[in-house]
Amino acid sequence: MAWLVTGGAGYIGSHVVRAFIDEGIDVIIIDDLSSGHADFVPDGVPFVQGSLLDTELLRRTFTEAAGAITGVVHVAGFKYAGVSVQRPLHTYEQNVTATQNLLAAMAEADVSNIVFSSSAAVYGTPSTDLVTEETAKNPESPYGESKLIGEWLLRDQGVAAGLTHTSLRYFNVVGSGDIALRDTSPHNLFPLIFDALVDGRTPRINGTDYATPDGTCVRDYIHVSDLAVSHVAAARRMDAGEPISPVYNLGSGDGVSVGEIMSTVAAVTGIDFTPEIAPRRAGDPDRIVASGELAARDLRWVMRHSLEDMVKSAWDARQAAVVRPL
Template identity: 75%
Template sequence: MSWLVTGGAGYIGAHVVRAFAEQGLTSVVLDDLSSGHRGFVPEGVPFVQGSILDTGLVAATLREHAVEGVVHVAGFKYAGVSVQRPLHTYDQNVTGTVSVLRAMADAGVDKVVFSSSAATYGTPDVDTVTERTPTNPESPYGESKLIGEWLLRDQATAAGLRHTSVRYFNVVGSGTDEVYDTSPHNLFPLVIEALLEGRTPRINGDDYATPDGTCVRDYVHVADLAVSHVAAAQALLAGTSLEPVYNLGSGDGLSVRQIMDAMARVTGVDFTPEVHPRRPGDPDRIVASGELAARDLDWRMRHTVDDMVASAWRARRAAHAG
């Protein structure tokens, strides 16, 4: 018996695969490699290259590998780009999730952990987001993730699907030098690429209503995130009752300036970030409570900001050297 990790060749999915192995659990990866990397999949883990939109392929993979549950990470994850590509975003994230759920029903698989997003909240009007904070997505990406949660809920009503969804904000760091964040939009890789190329990193806005004037966000280490995905899978296997949604949040957050300071401190590259104008729509502060996940999903912040930076820097430099 094994678990299928859709998107398991991506940054987050590849860490989930490793977290399963650390618990002595087997997994199989399905990924179309549109943003994932074949080299991110550990040796010995079965790999199927294909799209989650191919329902027949998903169902065949579930049957062939005696899959007992799915961690559904695959998706189009660029919130900003989704505004320009709404149909593509809905196709990948909504139609894709329908395809996975249909394949699961066809193959008799009734357990799923869904990789959702804090983008479902939009711009909340509270200092600390909880699972009770109203959802108000502001991009096709956020909307598509919320619809994914609804699909799980409705399939549970219709067919007894056992499920939970995990929402998270800014995922950073590396749990292994073999896997790193390759997103062209995330803060950590943008800063690290700039430093590797001898450019000066930039801050967008330093006049926000925060202690140092820069935006405060939740930054969580990808390896910590992966542990909680596996804890959710194990809880579903054990028949434990889970909440429909969990936030994997830090509870306090870090400012962009604090991230920049840590980058200089840890990498040894002395720089003063360039300050540019605000980006439209960036709220002052978005931080989530992880209390429910700490109770049920072995969630905790095991890494400091310096740990996050050091692991991301080490993994990216290893890839750069290679």
């Protein structure tokens, strides 16, 4: 039996694929390569190139697997919250319509297990410093809204058709578990810092007047490999027929500041720099950190990597890309 990983050629998805392989579980990948990379697909892993908007392709993928697919890890999606404000229709199409198509194809193929890659963006700006699964959901972008709608679709399909599902919410995913895999997003903090350093520019901090110890924003940063392990743990729980919560936060419980990240990057890379200070961005809260207690209980969730580990693994992958570009 195999698990289908949507978006399995992307940064997060490719780590999820490798986590399944490491535990001896077969996988099939579907990815349209809009942000993923064919080079991230391991040798010997079945790869279907195409979009979840292509209903015939989805139907064919399940049919050709001939009943071998036992569940789906749904990582594919348009993940840029800021850009989603300018492209709401595109965001809903990629994240809502695509999820609807996937669920329909699963129902037709009698596949009833799904692990959904959701987002802490569903919370918006919470009123509490420590976010739990019960914290009010107030998404502030089409991206966050689309992820919450995705969770609703799973919930409703669970009621209607007995779908077994869970949604994993997380904040900032960083690091690398394989030197050949890296975050290539043009919007995420680590790639922005590393690209600046590689290009000889000075990384930038947006605001140093927040109500935090060093004046910079505090957020959850979690290592991508730790995240991947919990996706597999959720899949194993479903395969075993064990009870699973509909939602889990994959959070650090304490968080780190942007200032701490900059200092760690300088120490790890050996590149001495003083970040440029730009004005704070509107709507950025001082501190958002999630509790991971529920996931620690059920999904083998633990922060196995220090901030130094996260920075070093990501920097090593970025340096390798300079020598061997995608």
